[in-house]
Amino acid sequence: MVAPSLIPRKPGDRVKINHRDAVSLARLLRAGELTAVWVPDERQEAMRDLVRARSAAVETLRATDSR
Structure with a gap:
């Protein structure tokens, strides 16, 4: 999988x-100019959500303590 933001484009x-994009992607892939991205599975995404929620709670506690 390739992130759209990582596809080199001309100004x-x-x-x-679609046809032009497909040909362009094929050329970039053949030239090795595309960077693959990793997509987390449901379990990994759930763990990320948990860590984000904990970080937000800790930040809220710190902000409350400093008031």
Whole structure:
């Protein structure tokens, strides 16, 4: 999987044409210019959500203590 933000683009190349995009992606893949991204599974995403919630709670406690 490739993140759209990591696909190299030329300035002004904003028009989306499926065939042209597919050919462009194939060329970039063949040239090794695409960076793969990792997509977490449900369990890993749930753990991330838990860690984010804990971090937010800790930050709220710190903000409350400093008032």
